[in-house]
Amino acid sequence: MLHVSGTRLLTAGNQPVRLRGVGLGGWMNMENFITGYPANEASMRAAVQGVLGEERATLFFDRLLTSFFTERDAALLAGLGMNCVRIPISYRHFESDERPFEIIEQGFHHLDRVIGLLGAHGIYSVIDLHALPGSQNQHWHSDNPTHIAAFWRHRHFQDRVVHLWEAIADHYRDNPWVAGYNPVNEPGDPSGKVVGPFYDRLVKAVRAADPRHVLFLDGNTYSTDFSIFREMYENTVFVCHDYALAGFAHGGGYPGYTRGEWCDRGELERTFDRRSRFQRETGTPLWVGEFGPVYTGDPELDAERYQILRDQLDIYDAHDAGWALWTYKDVGLQGLVHAGGPYMERFGGFIAKKRRLGADRWGSTMEESAEVIGPLHTLVETEFPGWSPYPWGARYQTDDLIRHILFAQALLPEYAELFRGLDDGELTALADSFALEGCVRRRPLLDLLAASLGGTSGGPVR
Template identity: 85%
Template sequence: MLHVSGTRLITADGTPVRLRGVGLGGWMNMENFITGYPANESAMREAVQEVLGEDRAELFFDRLLTSFFGPQDAALLAELGMNCVRIPVNYRHFESDARPFEIIERGFRHLDRVIDLLGRHGIYSVIDLHAVPGAQNQHWHSDNPTHVASFWRHRHFQDRVVALWEAMADRYKDNPWVAGYNPINEPGDPTGKVVGPFYDRLVKAVRAADPHHVLFLDGNTYSTDFSVFREVYENTVFVCHDYALAGFAHGGPYPGYTRGEWVDRGQLERTFAKRTRFQRETGTPLWVGEFGPVYTGDPEVDEQRYQILRDQLEIYDEHEAGWSLWTYKDVGLQGLLVAGGPYMERFGGFVAKKRRLGADRWGSTMEETADVLRPLHELIETEFPGWDPYPWGARYQTDDLIRHILIAQALLPEYAELFRGLDDEELIALADSFAFESCARREPLIDLLRANLR
């Protein structure tokens, strides 16, 4: 079983291990830009269930979980030389809002399957609770239908997460292929006053159930602020996220300017140094839990995005930092594999409409439908020049409220209607569009990663 020794993770016999791999985004925590739906996961599932009914919706979603990651996927990652998969999960698989604190045993079947599958290929798993009751941050990826992170406001939600992690830790305490637990992805506590004491409480509870596994703890404000930690817990990795400004959908040329900031390799290294200062000052391991550029389909732009990735990987190598690339499989923005088949045939036009409207934060350049939204942005800037809402300011907040919540939720019925009239075989074929054999390979990305890992 892995444990922390100074700045490294090591095995029981003292062999150093640098965890390098991918995040399994869009699987047990679905995200809109990864599988092509609008808004947040639970709202999407409810809309689809309205069309299909409960049983047939379960048929589709369960088949999707089965198809999304299987033996061929694990074999590819092992062939590339990866030794770690960070597995994001949504609490709703393991506990329901209607029956809080009651663990749903059936919810573990897919997680157990994939952890076992990866272990047979010599690949560790990091279990990442990506969505918690009440939502721990302000965005869709915590299954948040609003812009309010209610988790930090209500003790009830916090109690449920502690109870869930006690059950998780007890379940996996003897599994050597679980590298450890990433208890909360990208916390966004606006006050910064709740997250630190909550971590103190959570660490104590998890350690009581499982004294041995590594804890992977994200800093506040989306894993960028580590000032909230009041102590350096034993056997703990403090996780940074390191997305490059020029690698976003709205990113400029590389090297070049993005939103007025010059971005080149030097800037990438300075940003990484800033984001990992706490780890280096405390002598704890460096691990980048998420990073990775967005690809556009334009060969010239995408070659610049590959160069960003090469430069980041070289920087991580120089600092012996582990990493988990976001993300393994999707409908075209970031994945090593890109879904195809009947799903993209049926939903491709809808995905294009979402892109045109800028309804996904991750796929938006922030300029879609600018003629409509520019007057609103100008109004906010003129009337409220000092408004600087957490976490990213007025421009992002306005886009979140209008594009990524209002417009995205308005798109939900249209997405769900595309399921109407399909028989069971057609639903299964849609889900199987995400299976390994149905996906296209992003070969330049795969080759780049293989070269680095070898």
């Protein structure tokens, strides 16, 4: 097993390892901007099942899991020089709300398959519980249909996560290609008082089931606040996330200003120093669990986004920090490769509508429907000048409630209706659009990563 020794991860033979790779977003934890649906995953699945029926919806979603990552994908990542994949998962694959505390063993089927494929190519996996029952943060990526992180309010949800991690840790306790466990992605505990004691409890439970694997623990407030840790745990990496403001969909020029804040290479380094201060002060390994810019399709602006990424990778190299770039595969916003074929032919117009409305937070410029939402922002600023809700303030909260919840949920029936009338072969073809052989490769990004990692970007351009 890999293990922590001071500021480094070491192999069983005490050779240092710097984990550098990518996140497998949108696979066992689906996200709206990654596969093109609106709102949150559970709501989308329910809407699609309402059109297809349970059996045929299962056919589509299981085929998508199979096609989304295969041996070809593992080979591509290994060829780039990557040695790690962070695998986000949803609790719903392993336990249902209708039957809490009952582990669904079938949930391990695809996860075992991909961990095995990666291991065969010399790539470690970090298992990341990205969606917890009750939702551990305020946004869609924890499968949250609201803006309330109920996980921190109810002991019931916390008990279920402890039980689930005991089962996961027991299942993988002897697997050397599992680098470790990332048990809570981007916690958003508004009080900051529940998350620390919960970690204390969770660490003890996981260690009892599996005393050897590394724990990768995110800080509070989306892995930016580490003051919540009351003690240092052995064999643990404290994970920071390091998205650059200029790299968001609403980002400005680089170097340049984004919403009044200047961003250049110096600011990127100062931000990383601030976000990794806890790790440096405690003498623990540096690992960036998520980072990476959003691409726009504008060659000039995207060239700036590639420079942001290049500068961040140089900064991480200078600090001997590991990383997992977000994300591997999607419908064209951020991935190393993106889907093509029947899926984009059928859903491309719908995805364009979502973009026009700014219905996905990750792809929103915060300027869509300005004639409608702009006056609402002004009203909130005027009438409630002191209102600054957790985690990011009034402007983001208003957008989340209107664009990313109200608009997004209103779009669910339209998305689901696009499945109506399709036969089994057509459903399979939609899912297979995410297979690597049907995807478009983002060549500049692949070349950039290969140059940083000493690999090759390989394969034909589509």
